Amino acid sequence: MTEVLEGVYQLLTPFPQYTIEEAQKLRKELEEKPRVTKGLPYVMPYLIKRGGETVLIDCGWNTDDAYKALEDGMREYGSHPSEITKLVITHVHPDHYGMAGKLKQLSSCEVVIHERDAEVIKDRYLAPKQLTAGMEKFMEMHGVPEMSAPSMSQGSMGMLDKVAAVPPDRSVRGGEVVKAGDFEFELIWTPGHSPGHLCIYEPNRKILFTGDHILPTITPNVSIHAQTHGSPLGDYMRSLDVVENLDADYVLPAHEFDVKVLKQRITEIHDHHKARLDEMLRCVDKGGSTAWDVAGRVQWATGKLEDFEPWMQRAAVGETLAHLEYMFELGQLAKVMRGEHQYWIPA
Ligand SMILES: [Zn+2]
Ligand SMILES: [Zn+2]
Numbered sequence: 173m174t175e176v177l178e179g180v181y182q183l184l185t186p187f188p189q190y191t192i193e194e195a196q197k198l199r200k201e202l203e204e205k206p207r208v209t210k211g212l213p214y215v216m217p218y219l220i221k222r223g224g225e226t227v228l229i230d231c232g233w234n235t236d237d238a239y240k241a242l243e244d245g246m247r248e249y250g251s252h253p254s255e256i257t258k259l260v261i262t263h264v265h266p267d268h269y270g271m272a273g274k275l276k277q278l279s280s281c282e283v284v285i286h287e288r289d290a291e292v293i294k295d296r297y298l299a300p301k302q303l304t305a306g307m308e309k310f311m312e313m314h315g316v317p318e319m320s321a322p323s324m325s326q327g328s329m330g331m332l333d334k335v336a337a338v339p340p341d342r343s344v345r346g347g348e349v350v351k352a353g354d355f356e357f358e359l360i361w362t363p364g365h366s367p368g369h370l371c372i373y374e375p376n377r378k379i380l381f382t383g384d385h386i387l388p389t390i391t392p393n394v395s396i397h398a399q400t401h402g403s404p405l406g407d408y409m410r411s412l413d414v415v416e417n418l419d420a421d422y423v424l425p426a427h428e429f430d431v432k433v434l435k436q437r438i439t440e441i442h443d444h445h446k447a448r449l450d451e452m453l454r455c456v457d458k459g460g461s462t463a464w465d466v467a468g469r470v471q472w473a474t475g476k477l478e479d480f481e482p483w484m485q486r487a488a489v490g491e492t493l494a495h496l497e498y499m500f501e502l503g504q505l506a507k508v509m510r511g512e513h514q515y516w517i518p519a
Contacts, residue, residue: 173244173245173248173249175249176218176379176422176424177377177379177422179220179221179222179352179353179355180218180219180220180377180379180422181218181219181220181221181245181248181249182216182218182424183216183217183218183219183241183242183245183246184196184199184214184215184216184217184241184245185214185215185216185217185231185232185233185237185238185239185241185242185245185271186213186214186232186235186237186238186241187211187212187213187214187215187233187267188233188235188237188238188331188334189210189211190213190214191237192237192240192241192244194213195213195214195241196214198213198214199213199214199429202428202429203428203429206388206389206428208473212267212427214427215230215232215233215267215268215426215427216230216424216425216426216427217229217230217231217232217242217245217426218230218381218424219245219246219249219251220352220355220357221249221250221251221352222352222353222354222355223351223352223353223354223355224257224353225257225258225351225352225353226251226255226256226257226258227256227257227258227259227260227350227352227357228256228258228259228260228275228281229260229262229372229381230260230261230262230268230269230383230426231259231261231268231269231270231271231272231275232267232268232270232271233266233267233270233271233331233334233335234270234271234273234274234334234335234336235270235334238270238271239253239271239274242271253275253278253279254278254279255279256275256278256279256281257279257281257282258281258282258284258350258352259272259275259276259279259281259282259283259284260284260350260357260359260370260372261283261284261285261289261340261370262369262370262371262372262381262383262384262385262426263286263289263365263366263368263369263370263383263384264285264289264290264292264293264296264366264368265366265384266331266334266335267426268383268384268426269285269335269337270334270335270336271336272336272337272338273335273336273337273338274336276338282341282342283338283339283340283341283342284340284341284342284344284350284359285340285342285343285344285368286343286344286345286346286359286361286368286369286370287343287344287345287368288361288363288366288367288368289366289367289368289369290339290340290343290368291367291368292367292368292399293337293339295399296399297332297335297337298337300332303398303399306398306399307397307398307486309398310397310398311486311489312512312513313512313513313514314462314463314464314489314493314513314514315462315463315464315465315513315514316464316485316486316489317464344359344370345361346359346360346361346370347359347360347361350372354376355374355376355377356374356375356376357372357373357374358372358373358374358375359372360372360373360414360415361411361414362383362385362411362414362415363404363407363408363411364385364392364394364404364405364407364408364409364410364411365383365384365385365392365393365394365404365408366384367400367401367404367407369383369384369385369411370383371383371385371386371414371415373415373418373420375419377421377422378419378420378421378422379420379421379422379424380415380418380420380422380423380424380434381424381425381426382415382423382424382425382426382431383425383426384425384426384427385411385412385415386412386415386423386425386431386434386437386438386441387425387426387427387428387431388425388428388429388430388431388432388437389428390427390428391441391444391445392408393487393490393491394408394491394494395487395490395491395493395494396490396493396494396497397486397490403494403497403498403500403501404494404497405445405494405495405497405498406497406498406501409442409445409498412438412441412442415434415438416434416435416438418434420434423437445495448470448495449495449498449499451470451471452466452470452492452495452496452499453499453504453505453518455469455470456496456505456516456517456518458517458518459517460508460510460515460516460517461515461516462513462514462515462516463489463492463493463496463514463516464489466492466496466516467485467488467489467491467492470492472488496516499516500516503519504518504519505517505518505519506518506519
């Protein structure tokens with residue numbers, strides 16, 4: 173737990189597979205020497221205490237350990253989860269939003285979520301069966317062999333018991349301001365990692381909360397799945413432009429550790445995707461390839477596609493599709509249906 177500046181505090185809640193102590197230890201170690209961990213160890217909510225308001229940006233998974241870590245962290249700054257007045261969610265992924273329902277019950281806080289993310293709460297958390305069926309068909313269409321499609325599509329359903337979903341009290345579009353005393357937090361719509369992702373900017377103190385949009389060493393997963401509309405990677409690249417020129421002394425992400433220089437980090441992320449796009453384009457056959465074909469040819473930091481767990485294969489296909497769709501948007505690829513399968517062809 174760290175004081176960023178007076179009234180703004182960085183908290184930490186562990187992921188389910190880590191204890192509080194392990195997560196806190198990793199927070200220190202990673203900043204000194206960044207490395208790939210076995211899944212993310214923690215998420216960093218931010219507490220803002222100002223002018224009688226107690227604002228929390230993101231929370232954590234709905235587990236006892238994560239709640240305890242939040243409670244302990246808030247207590248350190250003379251506060252308690254029951255005193256939260258506003259809960260601003262950067263996006264509804266379970267590590268950021270999981271505890272929202274519990275906190276709402278405890279504090280009757282105003283829950284603020286972007287409308288595009290609010291839209292997926294029902295499908296994702298309240299009636300996920302249909303989503304699972306849709307995902308199976310979707311994976312088959314993109315060339316995933318039938319053998320692995322059913323188990324793949326159930327991938328992340330095991331996390332449902334760690335999410336207490338709640339609808340927003342205030343559904344936003346970006347451009348709104350959340351006030352806390354003399355702090356004015358501007359909500360900036362940055363779609364890509366999720367359709368309704370929000371970054372939050374305080375222009376007077378030059379603070380930027382980046383959620384999962386910009387992390388110091390990890391490039392956030394940008395993926396296409398059965399619920400996706402349009403081109404998330406195109407959105408993501410445009411969302412990098414949206415925050416690139418903000419004047420920020422504090423760039424505070426939800427994972428890893430603080431970002432040192434915003435502009436430089438954005439350049440690195442651009443370079444990463446440029447290289448990834450080039451690589452994927454080389455993996456598309458002249459006669460056409462499915463997303464599964466391409467995913468099986470590109471390099472993955474974690475090994476070979478065929479050795480991945482089913483949920484990892486699903487993530488890899490989704491990430492591949494985001495790149496292919498972006499190249500379609502740029503006019504570099506065409507797409508065509510052959511029978512039940514979608515093929516990508518160099519344009
Ligand atoms: Zn996320
Ligand atoms: Zn996250």
